[in-house]
Amino acid sequence: MYELFYWSGIQGRGEFVRLVLEETAQPYVDVGREKGDEAVAKALDGELAPYAFAPPVLRASDVVIAQTALITRWLGERHGLAPHDERGRLAAATITMTIADLVAEAHDTHHPITVEEAYEKQKGSARERARAFRENRIPKFVAYLERILEQNGNYLVGTMSYADLAAFQVVDGLDYAFPKAMAKQKIPKLRALRDRMSQRPRITTYLTSDRRLPFNETGIFRHYPELEAA
Amino acid sequence: MYELFYWSGIQGRGEFVRLVLEETAQPYVDVGREKGDEAVAKALDGELAPYAFAPPVLRASDVVIAQTALITRWLGERHGLAPHDERGRLAAATITMTIADLVAEAHDTHHPITVEEAYEKQKGSARERARAFRENRIPKFVAYLERILEQNGNYLVGTMSYADLAAFQVVDGLDYAFPKAMAKQKIPKLRALRDRMSQRPRITTYLTSDRRLPFNETGIFRHYPELEAA
Numbered sequence: 001m002y003e004l005f006y007w008s009g010i011q012g013r014g015e016f017v018r019l020v021l022e023e024t025a026q027p028y029v030d031v032g033r034e035k036g037d038e039a040v041a042k043a044l045d046g047e048l049a050p051y052a053f054a055p056p057v058l059r060a061s062d063v064v065i066a067q068t069a070l071i072t073r074w075l076g077e078r079h080g081l082a083p084h085d086e087r088g089r090l091a092a093a094t095i096t097m098t099i100a101d102l103v104a105e106a107h108d109t110h111h112p113i114t115v116e117e118a119y120e121k122q123k124g125s126a127r128e129r130a131r132a133f134r135e136n137r138i139p140k141f142v143a144y145l146e147r148i149l150e151q152n153g154n155y156l157v158g159t160m161s162y163a164d165l166a167a168f169q170v171v172d173g174l175d176y177a178f179p180k181a182m183a184k185q186k187i188p189k190l191r192a193l194r195d196r197m198s199q200r201p202r203i204t205t206y207l208t209s210d211r212r213l214p215f216n217e218t219g220i221f222r223h224y225p226e227l228e229a230a
Numbered sequence: 231m232y233e234l235f236y237w238s239g240i241q242g243r244g245e246f247v248r249l250v251l252e253e254t255a256q257p258y259v260d261v262g263r264e265k266g267d268e269a270v271a272k273a274l275d276g277e278l279a280p281y282a283f284a285p286p287v288l289r290a291s292d293v294v295i296a297q298t299a300l301i302t303r304w305l306g307e308r309h310g311l312a313p314h315d316e317r318g319r320l321a322a323a324t325i326t327m328t329i330a331d332l333v334a335e336a337h338d339t340h341h342p343i344t345v346e347e348a349y350e351k352q353k354g355s356a357r358e359r360a361r362a363f364r365e366n367r368i369p370k371f372v373a374y375l376e377r378i379l380e381q382n383g384n385y386l387v388g389t390m391s392y393a394d395l396a397a398f399q400v401v402d403g404l405d406y407a408f409p410k411a412m413a414k415q416k417i418p419k420l421r422a423l424r425d426r427m428s429q430r431p432r433i434t435t436y437l438t439s440d441r442r443l444p445f446n447e448t449g450i451f452r453h454y455p456e457l458e459a460a
Contacts, residue, residue: 049377050374050377050378050381050382051321051324051325051378052324053324053328053331053371053374062317063316063317063320064320065320065324066324066328067323067324067327067328069327070320070323070324070327074320086293087292087293090293090294090295090300090304091281093297093300094281094282094283094295094296094297094300095281097297097299097300097327098283098296098297101283101334104331104334108338112342112343112355112359113342113355113358113359113362114358114359114362114366115366116362116366122358125342125343125355125358128343128344128352128355129342129343129344132343132344132346136344136345136346141283144280144283147279147280148280148281151280152280
Protein backbone atom coordinates (compact mmCIF):
# COMPACT_ATOMS: atom_id res chain seq x y z
CA MET A 1 0.00 0.00 0.00
CA TYR A 2 1.40 3.35 -1.04
CA GLU A 3 0.99 6.60 0.80
CA LEU A 4 1.07 9.79 -1.24
CA PHE A 5 1.79 12.91 0.76
CA TYR A 6 0.53 15.99 -1.00
CA TRP A 7 -1.55 19.06 -0.24
CA SER A 8 -5.31 18.61 -0.50
CA GLY A 9 -7.38 20.91 -2.65
CA ILE A 10 -5.21 21.00 -5.76
CA GLN A 11 -3.93 18.67 -8.45
CA GLY A 12 -0.46 20.17 -8.26
CA ARG A 13 2.62 18.05 -8.69
CA GLY A 14 0.87 15.26 -6.81
CA GLU A 15 -1.27 14.66 -9.88
CA PHE A 16 1.66 13.28 -11.85
CA VAL A 17 2.06 10.63 -9.17
CA ARG A 18 -1.67 9.93 -8.93
CA LEU A 19 -1.90 9.27 -12.67
CA VAL A 20 0.80 6.60 -12.46
CA LEU A 21 -0.80 5.00 -9.40
CA GLU A 22 -4.19 4.97 -11.13
CA GLU A 23 -2.92 3.61 -14.44
CA THR A 24 -1.04 0.81 -12.69
CA ALA A 25 -4.05 0.11 -10.42
CA GLN A 26 -2.06 0.52 -7.22
CA PRO A 27 -4.03 1.14 -4.04
CA TYR A 28 -2.87 4.28 -2.27
CA VAL A 29 -3.74 6.56 0.57
CA ASP A 30 -3.91 10.20 -0.49
CA VAL A 31 -2.81 11.50 2.89
CA GLY A 32 -3.59 15.20 2.44
CA ARG A 33 -7.13 14.52 1.26
CA GLU A 34 -7.88 11.82 3.79
CA LYS A 35 -6.16 13.23 6.86
CA GLY A 36 -5.71 16.91 6.09
CA ASP A 37 -2.81 19.16 5.21
CA GLU A 38 -1.69 19.21 8.85
CA ALA A 39 -0.93 15.51 8.58
CA VAL A 40 1.22 16.19 5.50
CA ALA A 41 3.07 19.04 7.19
CA LYS A 42 3.65 16.97 10.31
CA ALA A 43 4.97 14.00 8.33
CA LEU A 44 7.34 16.29 6.39
CA ASP A 45 8.93 17.40 9.64
CA GLY A 46 8.86 13.94 11.13
CA GLU A 47 8.58 10.54 9.51
CA LEU A 48 9.43 11.75 5.97
CA ALA A 49 12.53 13.66 7.06
CA PRO A 50 15.26 14.27 6.25
CA TYR A 51 15.29 13.67 2.47
CA ALA A 52 11.92 15.10 1.45
CA PHE A 53 12.20 18.83 0.89
CA ALA A 54 8.63 19.32 -0.30
CA PRO A 55 5.59 17.32 -1.41
CA PRO A 56 4.82 15.19 -3.29
CA VAL A 57 6.42 12.41 -1.28
CA LEU A 58 5.70 8.73 -1.72
CA ARG A 59 6.13 6.17 1.01
CA ALA A 60 6.13 2.43 0.44
CA SER A 61 6.75 0.79 3.80
CA ASP A 62 10.34 1.86 4.57
CA VAL A 63 11.09 3.55 1.24
CA VAL A 64 10.55 7.32 1.13
CA ILE A 65 10.93 9.15 -2.18
CA ALA A 66 10.47 12.81 -3.02
CA GLN A 67 10.75 14.73 -6.31
CA THR A 68 7.93 14.11 -8.76
CA ALA A 69 10.04 12.84 -11.64
CA LEU A 70 11.90 10.44 -9.37
CA ILE A 71 8.71 9.07 -7.82
CA THR A 72 7.03 8.48 -11.17
CA ARG A 73 10.14 6.83 -12.58
CA TRP A 74 10.41 4.50 -9.61
CA LEU A 75 6.72 3.58 -9.77
CA GLY A 76 6.81 3.21 -13.54
CA GLU A 77 9.80 0.89 -13.51
CA ARG A 78 8.33 -1.13 -10.64
CA HIS A 79 4.90 -1.60 -12.19
CA GLY A 80 5.54 -2.16 -15.89
CA LEU A 81 5.03 1.40 -17.02
CA ALA A 82 8.56 1.99 -18.28
CA PRO A 83 10.90 0.56 -20.92
CA HIS A 84 12.93 -2.48 -19.90
CA ASP A 85 16.22 -1.44 -21.48
CA GLU A 86 18.58 1.12 -20.02
CA ARG A 87 18.51 3.48 -22.99
CA GLY A 88 14.72 3.55 -22.92
CA ARG A 89 14.69 4.07 -19.17
CA LEU A 90 17.10 6.99 -19.44
CA ALA A 91 15.06 8.50 -22.26
CA ALA A 92 11.85 8.30 -20.21
CA ALA A 93 13.62 9.82 -17.21
CA THR A 94 15.15 12.62 -19.29
CA ILE A 95 11.78 13.52 -20.83
CA THR A 96 9.97 13.43 -17.50
CA MET A 97 12.54 15.67 -15.82
CA THR A 98 12.24 18.09 -18.72
CA ILE A 99 8.47 18.12 -18.23
CA ALA A 100 9.11 18.84 -14.54
CA ASP A 101 11.13 21.88 -15.62
CA LEU A 102 8.22 23.02 -17.76
CA VAL A 103 5.89 22.62 -14.77
CA ALA A 104 8.21 24.73 -12.61
CA GLU A 105 8.23 27.44 -15.27
CA ALA A 106 4.43 27.31 -15.51
CA HIS A 107 4.30 27.81 -11.75
CA ASP A 108 6.61 30.78 -11.88
CA THR A 109 4.35 32.63 -14.32
CA HIS A 110 2.11 33.42 -11.34
CA HIS A 111 4.90 33.48 -8.76
CA PRO A 112 7.88 35.08 -10.50
CA ILE A 113 9.24 36.75 -7.36
CA THR A 114 8.45 34.65 -4.30
CA VAL A 115 6.34 31.74 -3.12
CA GLU A 116 5.95 33.56 0.19
CA GLU A 117 3.53 36.09 -1.26
CA ALA A 118 0.27 35.73 -3.17
CA TYR A 119 0.03 36.17 -6.92
CA GLU A 120 -1.76 39.46 -6.38
CA LYS A 121 1.40 40.91 -4.82
CA GLN A 122 3.54 40.14 -7.89
CA LYS A 123 1.16 40.74 -10.78
CA GLY A 124 3.40 43.12 -12.68
CA SER A 125 6.32 40.74 -12.91
CA ALA A 126 3.89 37.87 -13.47
CA ARG A 127 2.54 39.56 -16.55
CA GLU A 128 6.03 39.92 -17.99
CA ARG A 129 7.09 36.41 -17.13
CA ALA A 130 3.85 34.96 -18.50
CA ARG A 131 4.38 36.75 -21.80
CA ALA A 132 7.85 35.28 -22.17
CA PHE A 133 6.50 31.88 -21.18
CA ARG A 134 3.72 32.02 -23.76
CA GLU A 135 5.87 33.38 -26.53
CA ASN A 136 9.12 31.48 -26.04
CA ARG A 137 8.94 28.69 -23.53
CA ILE A 138 5.63 26.96 -24.35
CA PRO A 139 6.54 26.76 -28.06
CA LYS A 140 10.00 25.41 -27.29
CA PHE A 141 8.84 22.74 -24.84
CA VAL A 142 5.86 21.46 -26.82
CA ALA A 143 7.94 21.35 -30.01
CA TYR A 144 10.45 19.22 -28.12
CA LEU A 145 7.74 16.70 -27.19
CA GLU A 146 6.22 16.79 -30.69
CA ARG A 147 9.58 16.03 -32.24
CA ILE A 148 10.08 13.01 -30.01
CA LEU A 149 6.66 11.68 -31.02
CA GLU A 150 7.48 12.26 -34.69
CA GLN A 151 10.44 10.01 -34.23
CA ASN A 152 8.96 7.38 -31.94
CA GLY A 153 5.30 7.10 -32.89
CA ASN A 154 2.38 6.75 -30.52
CA TYR A 155 4.34 6.93 -27.28
CA LEU A 156 7.26 9.07 -26.23
CA VAL A 157 9.72 6.24 -25.75
CA GLY A 158 8.15 3.73 -28.10
CA THR A 159 6.22 1.85 -25.45
CA MET A 160 3.65 3.39 -23.14
CA SER A 161 5.35 4.81 -20.05
CA TYR A 162 4.95 7.19 -17.15
CA ALA A 163 6.45 9.87 -19.41
CA ASP A 164 3.29 9.77 -21.54
CA LEU A 165 1.14 10.39 -18.49
CA ALA A 166 3.34 13.33 -17.54
CA ALA A 167 2.91 14.73 -21.06
CA PHE A 168 -0.86 14.29 -20.78
CA GLN A 169 -0.95 16.18 -17.50
CA VAL A 170 1.23 19.08 -18.58
CA VAL A 171 -0.76 19.56 -21.79
CA ASP A 172 -4.00 19.50 -19.83
CA GLY A 173 -2.61 21.99 -17.34
CA LEU A 174 -1.31 24.35 -20.00
CA ASP A 175 -4.61 24.11 -21.89
CA TYR A 176 -6.31 25.28 -18.72
CA ALA A 177 -3.88 28.05 -17.86
CA PHE A 178 -3.01 29.37 -21.31
CA PRO A 179 -5.75 28.23 -23.70
CA LYS A 180 -5.05 30.89 -26.33
CA ALA A 181 -1.33 30.25 -26.44
CA MET A 182 -1.88 26.49 -26.55
CA ALA A 183 -4.40 26.79 -29.38
CA LYS A 184 -1.64 28.33 -31.51
CA GLN A 185 0.75 25.41 -31.16
CA LYS A 186 1.01 22.98 -34.05
CA ILE A 187 1.30 19.76 -32.10
CA PRO A 188 -0.95 17.12 -33.67
CA LYS A 189 1.00 14.19 -32.29
CA LEU A 190 1.17 15.58 -28.79
CA ARG A 191 -2.58 16.30 -28.91
CA ALA A 192 -3.20 12.75 -30.07
CA LEU A 193 -1.06 11.44 -27.23
CA ARG A 194 -3.00 13.51 -24.75
CA ASP A 195 -6.27 12.07 -26.05
CA ARG A 196 -4.88 8.54 -26.15
CA MET A 197 -3.92 8.80 -22.49
CA SER A 198 -7.31 10.21 -21.49
CA GLN A 199 -8.98 7.24 -23.18
CA ARG A 200 -7.11 4.53 -21.36
CA PRO A 201 -9.79 2.78 -19.31
CA ARG A 202 -8.26 3.37 -15.88
CA ILE A 203 -7.39 6.96 -16.71
CA THR A 204 -10.91 7.62 -18.01
CA THR A 205 -12.31 6.15 -14.81
CA TYR A 206 -10.00 8.31 -12.77
CA LEU A 207 -10.63 11.53 -14.69
CA THR A 208 -14.39 11.13 -14.30
CA SER A 209 -14.15 10.26 -10.60
CA ASP A 210 -14.22 12.82 -7.84
CA ARG A 211 -10.63 11.94 -7.06
CA ARG A 212 -9.74 14.14 -10.05
CA LEU A 213 -10.11 17.66 -8.75
CA PRO A 214 -10.72 20.44 -11.25
CA PHE A 215 -7.85 22.84 -11.96
CA ASN A 216 -8.12 25.96 -9.82
CA GLU A 217 -6.31 29.16 -8.93
CA THR A 218 -4.49 27.76 -5.94
CA GLY A 219 -2.73 25.08 -7.99
CA ILE A 220 0.26 25.13 -10.28
CA PHE A 221 -1.67 25.69 -13.50
CA ARG A 222 -3.79 28.79 -12.99
CA HIS A 223 -5.98 30.60 -15.43
CA TYR A 224 -5.67 34.34 -15.03
CA PRO A 225 -7.00 36.08 -18.14
CA GLU A 226 -4.62 39.00 -17.59
CA LEU A 227 -1.67 36.62 -18.01
CA GLU A 228 -2.89 35.85 -21.52
CA ALA A 229 -3.37 39.49 -22.49
CA ALA A 230 -1.06 40.81 -25.18
CA MET B 231 35.33 7.74 -23.31
CA TYR B 232 32.64 10.18 -22.29
CA GLU B 233 31.63 13.28 -24.17
CA LEU B 234 30.23 16.16 -22.16
CA PHE B 235 28.25 18.67 -24.19
CA TYR B 236 28.10 22.01 -22.45
CA TRP B 237 28.69 25.66 -23.24
CA SER B 238 32.27 26.84 -22.98
CA GLY B 239 33.17 29.81 -20.85
CA ILE B 240 31.15 29.03 -17.74
CA GLN B 241 30.99 26.40 -15.03
CA GLY B 242 27.21 26.28 -15.23
CA ARG B 243 25.30 23.06 -14.77
CA GLY B 244 28.06 21.24 -16.63
CA GLU B 245 30.27 21.64 -13.56
CA PHE B 246 28.18 19.17 -11.57
CA VAL B 247 28.95 16.57 -14.23
CA ARG B 248 32.63 17.51 -14.47
CA LEU B 249 33.11 17.05 -10.73
CA VAL B 250 31.79 13.49 -10.91
CA LEU B 251 33.92 12.69 -13.95
CA GLU B 252 37.01 14.11 -12.23
CA GLU B 253 36.42 12.37 -8.90
CA THR B 254 35.91 9.03 -10.63
CA ALA B 255 38.93 9.65 -12.90
CA GLN B 256 36.96 9.13 -16.10
CA PRO B 257 38.51 10.49 -19.28
CA TYR B 258 36.13 12.85 -21.08
CA VAL B 259 35.95 15.25 -23.94
CA ASP B 260 34.56 18.63 -22.91
CA VAL B 261 33.03 19.32 -26.30
CA GLY B 262 32.18 23.01 -25.88
CA ARG B 263 35.66 23.89 -24.72
CA GLU B 264 37.50 21.74 -27.21
CA LYS B 265 35.35 22.27 -30.30
CA GLY B 266 33.39 25.42 -29.56
CA ASP B 267 29.80 26.23 -28.69
CA GLU B 268 28.78 25.78 -32.32
CA ALA B 269 29.65 22.09 -32.03
CA VAL B 270 27.40 21.85 -28.96
CA ALA B 271 24.52 23.63 -30.67
CA LYS B 272 24.87 21.48 -33.75
CA ALA B 273 24.92 18.26 -31.74
CA LEU B 274 21.82 19.32 -29.83
CA ASP B 275 19.90 19.63 -33.07
CA GLY B 276 21.43 16.52 -34.53
CA GLU B 277 23.10 13.57 -32.89
CA LEU B 278 21.83 14.34 -29.36
CA ALA B 279 18.21 14.75 -30.47
CA PRO B 280 15.47 14.14 -29.65
CA TYR B 281 15.70 13.62 -25.87
CA ALA B 282 18.14 16.35 -24.86
CA PHE B 283 16.31 19.63 -24.34
CA ALA B 284 19.35 21.57 -23.16
CA PRO B 285 22.94 21.06 -22.04
CA PRO B 286 24.53 19.48 -20.13
CA VAL B 287 24.25 16.27 -22.13
CA LEU B 288 26.48 13.25 -21.64
CA ARG B 289 27.18 10.73 -24.36
CA ALA B 290 28.75 7.35 -23.76
CA SER B 291 28.88 5.56 -27.11
CA ASP B 292 25.17 5.00 -27.87
CA VAL B 293 23.77 6.24 -24.55
CA VAL B 294 22.67 9.88 -24.47
CA ILE B 295 21.54 11.42 -21.18
CA ALA B 296 20.42 14.94 -20.39
CA GLN B 297 19.35 16.58 -17.13
CA THR B 298 22.16 17.24 -14.66
CA ALA B 299 20.78 15.22 -11.76
CA LEU B 300 20.12 12.24 -14.01
CA ILE B 301 23.59 12.33 -15.55
CA THR B 302 25.35 12.54 -12.20
CA ARG B 303 23.22 9.75 -10.77
CA TRP B 304 23.98 7.51 -13.72
CA LEU B 305 27.71 8.22 -13.55
CA GLY B 306 27.76 7.89 -9.77
CA GLU B 307 26.05 4.50 -9.78
CA ARG B 308 28.24 3.29 -12.62
CA HIS B 309 31.55 4.31 -11.08
CA GLY B 310 31.18 3.57 -7.39
CA LEU B 311 30.16 7.03 -6.29
CA ALA B 312 26.69 6.09 -5.02
CA PRO B 313 25.19 3.83 -2.37
CA HIS B 314 24.62 0.20 -3.36
CA ASP B 315 21.19 -0.24 -1.77
CA GLU B 316 17.97 1.05 -3.25
CA ARG B 317 17.05 3.25 -0.30
CA GLY B 318 20.43 4.93 -0.39
CA ARG B 319 20.26 5.39 -4.14
CA LEU B 320 16.84 6.99 -3.90
CA ALA B 321 18.05 9.26 -1.10
CA ALA B 322 21.04 10.43 -3.15
CA ALA B 323 18.79 11.03 -6.17
CA THR B 324 16.22 12.94 -4.11
CA ILE B 325 18.89 15.18 -2.57
CA THR B 326 20.57 15.85 -5.91
CA MET B 327 17.31 16.76 -7.61
CA THR B 328 16.55 19.11 -4.72
CA ILE B 329 19.96 20.73 -5.22
CA ALA B 330 19.07 21.08 -8.92
CA ASP B 331 15.95 22.98 -7.87
CA LEU B 332 18.10 25.27 -5.75
CA VAL B 333 20.39 25.86 -8.73
CA ALA B 334 17.39 26.78 -10.91
CA GLU B 335 16.23 29.24 -8.27
CA ALA B 336 19.73 30.74 -8.04
CA HIS B 337 19.64 31.21 -11.81
CA ASP B 338 16.29 32.92 -11.69
CA THR B 339 17.55 35.59 -9.28
CA HIS B 340 19.27 37.22 -12.27
CA HIS B 341 16.72 36.08 -14.85
CA PRO B 342 13.33 36.26 -13.10
CA ILE B 343 11.41 37.18 -16.26
CA THR B 344 13.00 35.59 -19.31
CA VAL B 345 16.15 33.84 -20.47
CA GLU B 346 15.74 35.63 -23.79
CA GLU B 347 16.86 38.96 -22.38
CA ALA B 348 19.97 40.03 -20.47
CA TYR B 349 19.99 40.56 -16.72
CA GLU B 350 20.22 44.30 -17.29
CA LYS B 351 16.73 44.25 -18.86
CA GLN B 352 15.14 42.69 -15.78
CA LYS B 353 17.02 44.25 -12.90
CA GLY B 354 13.97 45.48 -11.01
CA SER B 355 12.35 42.08 -10.76
CA ALA B 356 15.75 40.52 -10.18
CA ARG B 357 16.26 42.64 -7.10
CA GLU B 358 12.94 41.52 -5.68
CA ARG B 359 13.48 37.88 -6.50
CA ALA B 360 17.01 37.94 -5.12
CA ARG B 361 15.78 39.38 -1.85
CA ALA B 362 13.24 36.57 -1.45
CA PHE B 363 15.91 34.05 -2.42
CA ARG B 364 18.36 35.39 0.16
CA GLU B 365 15.82 35.73 2.94
CA ASN B 366 13.70 32.64 2.46
CA ARG B 367 15.06 30.15 -0.01
CA ILE B 368 18.77 29.98 0.80
CA PRO B 369 18.03 29.46 4.51
CA LYS B 370 15.47 26.75 3.77
CA PHE B 371 17.65 24.81 1.34
CA VAL B 372 20.89 24.93 3.33
CA ALA B 373 19.04 23.99 6.52
CA TYR B 374 17.67 20.97 4.64
CA LEU B 375 21.20 19.84 3.75
CA GLU B 376 22.52 20.59 7.23
CA ARG B 377 19.80 18.48 8.80
CA ILE B 378 20.65 15.52 6.60
CA LEU B 379 24.30 15.78 7.63
CA GLU B 380 23.30 16.00 11.29
CA GLN B 381 21.56 12.68 10.86
CA ASN B 382 24.03 10.91 8.58
CA GLY B 383 27.46 12.21 9.53
CA ASN B 384 30.26 13.11 7.16
CA TYR B 385 28.41 12.42 3.92
CA LEU B 386 24.86 13.11 2.85
CA VAL B 387 23.84 9.51 2.41
CA GLY B 388 26.32 7.91 4.79
CA THR B 389 28.88 7.01 2.14
CA MET B 390 30.55 9.47 -0.21
CA SER B 391 28.42 10.00 -3.30
CA TYR B 392 27.77 12.30 -6.22
CA ALA B 393 25.27 14.12 -3.97
CA ASP B 394 28.18 15.38 -1.85
CA LEU B 395 29.87 16.83 -4.91
CA ALA B 396 26.62 18.56 -5.88
CA ALA B 397 26.42 20.03 -2.38
CA PHE B 398 30.02 21.23 -2.66
CA GLN B 399 29.31 22.95 -5.96
CA VAL B 400 26.10 24.65 -4.90
CA VAL B 401 27.70 25.97 -1.69
CA ASP B 402 30.66 27.27 -3.66
CA GLY B 403 28.35 28.92 -6.17
CA LEU B 404 26.18 30.54 -3.53
CA ASP B 405 29.26 31.72 -1.64
CA TYR B 406 30.31 33.47 -4.83
CA ALA B 407 26.94 34.95 -5.72
CA PHE B 408 25.58 35.81 -2.28
CA PRO B 409 28.54 35.96 0.13
CA LYS B 410 26.77 38.11 2.72
CA ALA B 411 23.68 35.92 2.84
CA MET B 412 25.77 32.76 3.00
CA ALA B 413 27.92 34.14 5.83
CA LYS B 414 24.77 34.37 7.94
CA GLN B 415 23.84 30.71 7.63
CA LYS B 416 24.62 28.43 10.54
CA ILE B 417 25.72 25.37 8.62
CA PRO B 418 28.88 23.95 10.21
CA LYS B 419 28.36 20.44 8.86
CA LEU B 420 27.63 21.62 5.34
CA ARG B 421 30.72 23.86 5.44
CA ALA B 422 32.78 20.92 6.65
CA LEU B 423 31.40 18.79 3.82
CA ARG B 424 32.29 21.48 1.32
CA ASP B 425 35.87 21.57 2.63
CA ARG B 426 36.09 17.78 2.75
CA MET B 427 35.13 17.56 -0.91
CA SER B 428 37.59 20.26 -1.93
CA GLN B 429 40.37 18.30 -0.20
CA ARG B 430 39.81 15.04 -1.98
CA PRO B 431 42.99 14.57 -4.04
CA ARG B 432 41.36 14.42 -7.46
CA ILE B 433 39.05 17.32 -6.67
CA THR B 434 41.95 19.43 -5.39
CA THR B 435 43.86 18.64 -8.57
CA TYR B 436 40.84 19.62 -10.63
CA LEU B 437 40.06 22.81 -8.73
CA THR B 438 43.63 24.04 -9.14
CA SER B 439 43.80 23.11 -12.82
CA ASP B 440 42.80 25.43 -15.61
CA ARG B 441 39.90 23.11 -16.38
CA ARG B 442 38.18 24.75 -13.40
CA LEU B 443 37.00 28.09 -14.73
CA PRO B 444 36.36 30.89 -12.26
CA PHE B 445 32.76 31.85 -11.57
CA ASN B 446 31.69 34.77 -13.71
CA GLU B 447 28.71 36.90 -14.64
CA THR B 448 27.64 34.83 -17.62
CA GLY B 449 27.17 31.68 -15.56
CA ILE B 450 24.44 30.48 -13.25
CA PHE B 451 25.96 31.83 -10.04
CA ARG B 452 26.57 35.53 -10.59
CA HIS B 453 27.77 38.13 -8.16
CA TYR B 454 25.90 41.38 -8.61
CA PRO B 455 26.38 43.56 -5.52
CA GLU B 456 22.98 45.19 -6.08
CA LEU B 457 21.32 41.78 -5.63
CA GLU B 458 22.73 41.62 -2.13
CA ALA B 459 21.65 45.14 -1.17
CA ALA B 460 18.99 45.37 1.53
